[in-house]
Amino acid sequence: MDKQTFDFATRAVHAGLIPDKATGARALPIYESAAYVFDNSDDAAARFALRKYGEIYSRIVNPTVAALEERVASLEGGLGAVATASGLSAQFITFIALASQGDEVLASSELYGGSITQLDITLRRLGIDTKFIDSDDPQDYAAAITERTRFIFVEAVANPSGHIADIEGLAAVAHAAGIPLVVDSTVATPYLLRPIEHGADIVVHSATKFLSGSGTVLGGVVVDSGTFHWGQERFPEFFKPVAAYNNLTWSGNFNEYSFLTRLRAEQLRDVGPALSAHSAFLIAQGIETLPLRVQRQVENTREIAEWLEQHPQVESVNWAGLETHAQHDRALKYFPNANSGSVFSFTIKGGRAAGKIFIDSLNLLSHVANIGDVKSLAIHPASTTHAQLSAEQLREAGIEEGTIRLSIGIESAKDLIADIAQALETSTQGDAPHSVEQR
Amino acid sequence: MTEQSLPLAAATRQISLNGASGPSGVACTVATPESERRWQGPDAAERNGILEKARSIAIVGASANPSRASYFVATYLLQSTNYTVYFINPKESEILGHPVYKDLASLPEVPDIVDVFRRSSAIKSVADDAAAVGAPVLWIQLGIWDDDVAEYSESLGLEVVMDRCIKIEHARFHQGLHLFGFNTGVISSRRAR
Ligand SMILES: Cc1ncc(COP(=O)(O)O)c(C=O)c1O
Numbered sequence: 001m002d003k004q005t006f007d008f009a010t011r012a013v014h015a016g017l018i019p020d021k022a023t024g025a026r027a028l029p030i031y032e033s034a035a036y037v038f039d040n041s042d043d044a045a046a047r048f049a050l051r052k053y054g055e056i057y058s059r060i061v062n063p064t065v066a067a068l069e070e071r072v073a074s075l076e077g078g079l080g081a082v083a084t085a086s087g088l089s090a091q092f093i094t095f096i097a098l099a100s101q102g103d104e105v106l107a108s109s110e111l112y113g114g115s116i117t118q119l120d121i122t123l124r125r126l127g128i129d130t131k132f133i134d135s136d137d138p139q140d141y142a143a144a145i146t147e148r149t150r151f152i153f154v155e156a157v158a159n160p161s162g163h164i165a166d167i168e169g170l171a172a173v174a175h176a177a178g179i180p181l182v183v184d185s186t187v188a189t190p191y192l193l194r195p196i197e198h199g200a201d202i203v204v205h206s207a208t209k210f211l212s213g214s215g216t217v218l219g220g221v222v223v224d225s226g227t228f229h230w231g232q233e234r235f236p237e238f239f240k241p242v243a244a245y246n247n248l249t250w251s252g253n254f255n256e257y258s259f260l261t262r263l264r265a266e267q268l269r270d271v272g273p274a275l276s277a278h279s280a281f282l283i284a285q286g287i288e289t290l291p292l293r294v295q296r297q298v299e300n301t302r303e304i305a306e307w308l309e310q311h312p313q314v315e316s317v318n319w320a321g322l323e324t325h326a327q328h329d330r331a332l333k334y335f336p337n338a339n340s341g342s343v344f345s346f347t348i349k350g351g352r353a354a355g356k357i358f359i360d361s362l363n364l365l366s367h368v369a370n371i372g373d374v375k376s377l378a379i380h381p382a383s384t385t386h387a388q389l390s391a392e393q394l395r396e397a398g399i400e401e402g403t404i405r406l407s408i409g410i411e412s413a414k415d416l417i418a419d420i421a422q423a424l425e426t427s428t429q430g431d432a433p434h435s436v437e438q439r
Numbered sequence: 440m441t442e443q444s445l446p447l448a449a450a451t452r453q454i455s456l457n458g459a460s461g462p463s464g465v466a467c468t469v470a471t472p473e474s475e476r477r478w479q480g481p482d483a484a485e486r487n488g489i490l491e492k493a494r495s496i497a498i499v500g501a502s503a504n505p506s507r508a509s510y511f512v513a514t515y516l517l518q519s520t521n522y523t524v525y526f527i528n529p530k531e532s533e534i535l536g537h538p539v540y541k542d543l544a545s546l547p548e549v550p551d552i553v554d555v556f557r558r559s560s561a562i563k564s565v566a567d568d569a570a571a572v573g574a575p576v577l578w579i580q581l582g583i584w585d586d587d588v589a590e591y592s593e594s595l596g597l598e599v600v601m602d603r604c605i606k607i608e609h610a611r612f613h614q615g616l617h618l619f620g621f622n623t624g625v626i627s628s629r630r631a632r
């Protein structure tokens with residue numbers, strides 16, 4: 001048997017997908033079945049008790065979803081993964097696996113708006129108290145940790161500000177306190193950055209974005225490094241007998257596999273946000289071209305960001321790949337050629353009014369509430385994705401009235417720049433574009 | 440597709456051994472911290488080779504208690520594999536409908552793998568017994584790491600696997616781990632068997 005290591009691009013195509021046993025199908029078969037027949041009663045009992053790996057019911061295990069899970073785990077360098085129906089449900093089951101009523105969470109204030117409301121409203125209602133940290137300095141996180149803190153949550157590259165988290169520094173602070181660092185790496189993608197290599201313990205993705213790549217489906221993934229030491233004091237759930245599974249203990253029986261086994265057998269089972277087989281197929285297929293797409297996307301992004309930076313109508317460009325950006329050193333440290341993803345923001349002169357006209361004048365970039373598509377996208381966060389936030393939360397999330405978020409696709413950079421140029425031109429004239437109605 | 444024991448065609452599989460494939464971090468208080476470890480165990484491909492070659496497994500320290508790891512392993516081996524499984528425990532008489540032997544020497548054959556579920560301090564004597572009956576492999580359960588024990592066992596001529604679960608390792612190469620979303624490290628363009 002060869003002892004061979006496989007590169008990222010090879011694993012993007014092959015990991016998790018061995019040609020189907022039954023048919024030899026080369027593509028990933030879509031197993032649309034809610035349930036699976038047991039061999040006999042003993043077999044059924046063993047599967048239910050987790051004494052045997054086997055399909056039971058597609059809320060918990062599905063062979064098509066499994067292929068996606070292993071593929072993402074491989075690309076992130078993790079021990080394994082659990083896929084879910086959306087990015088927010090991936091976060092939700094992770095959060096409630098780690099924190100209970102009375103516990104605290106530390107999260108960056110620079111998060112996707114839906115993540116902020118998930119923590120600030122829904123988890124708070126369940127008695128889980130999130131402190132949002134409006135600072136980039138790991139020491140400010142360290143100072144906020146109490147004995148009730150259960151984890152730190154940040155975005156590797158924040159949506160929409162484009163700011164890069166100091167994953168190494170945050171991991172050191174988290175580990176010194178005995179808590180895991182959970183990183184949303186949706187915007188970074190495993191092609192550009194693998195947070196586990198820098199000390200993160202758990203990585204979550206909205207697979208809706210770059211992993212699927214064409215804006216077709218919703219999905220989420222949780223990846224675990226398998227290396228976090230779950231301490232008995234902060235994480236007693238790992239050590240208590242689990243009545244539903246014959247009084248096993250997660251830690252005692254599954255050791256490094258305990259977090260993911262528990263996440264699947266408890267949180268996914270009880271909350272229920274299973275990913276559909278068809279969606280898993282689309283995401284797994286999307287990942288086959290992830291390296292090609294994202295490489296092209298960051299090359300386009302560099303061209304567009306450099307062009308925008310020179311434009312008189314642009315106040316600032318928030319992409320750390322630019323040498324002038326305050327975080328450029330961090331971009332160099334964490335990203336190949338400092339290409340910190342293809343989602344970034346820029347601020348247009350003329351505030352909210354100019355921002356609106358810019359958006360309404362675009363003819364090639366699409367005005368949608370999404371990122372990570374092969375089609376280039378634009379939105380005005382203050383009035384849409386982050387509209388739920390207060391003025392202070394907006395400021396803390398790095399969003400101004402005139403901030404425009406771009407998600408750059410794989411079209412020709414020349415054509416994208418032409419579209420952005422004409423929209424900027426229109427926005428300086430201060431008129432609502434007539435072309436919108438006529439299109 | 441259920442999981443009957445489907446022996447893996449070892450020669451046709453390539454096991455990727457990059458960081459992504461080998462879960463090595465172990466969170467368990469009884470194990471030596473990773474940074475202080477001296478002994479090096481067999482890699483994924485070698486572990487698969489050990490499992491491929493073996494026909495019989497003796498579980499030393501087998502328990503009839505359904506919440507114990509050894510019970511999990513035993514039910515898995517009996518239901519999901521073709522191995523002949525023997526139980527060893529001087530204090531038990533029957534586990535999962537199978538007879539329990541008092542020691543390795545009482546078994547009707549020499550087991551190919553001796554899978555130990557004993558505390559660290561008791562393992563050297565199990566290694567002595569395994570070597571005495573001529574068993575080739577000593578497999579020490581997940582959560583235990585002891586450089587001295589591993590080196591001592593090797594000095595007796597035993598091949599040693601330590602801090603690994605035989606159920607998890609078998610499942611890694613037979614689709615079980617894959618089904619639960621774990622990274623098996625297996626990359627292959629050949630039809631699954
Ligand atoms: C960074 C980030 N995390 C999480 C999410 C939520 O993902 P989903 O929409 O798949 O639930 C999004 C979606 O916009 C996002 O941009």
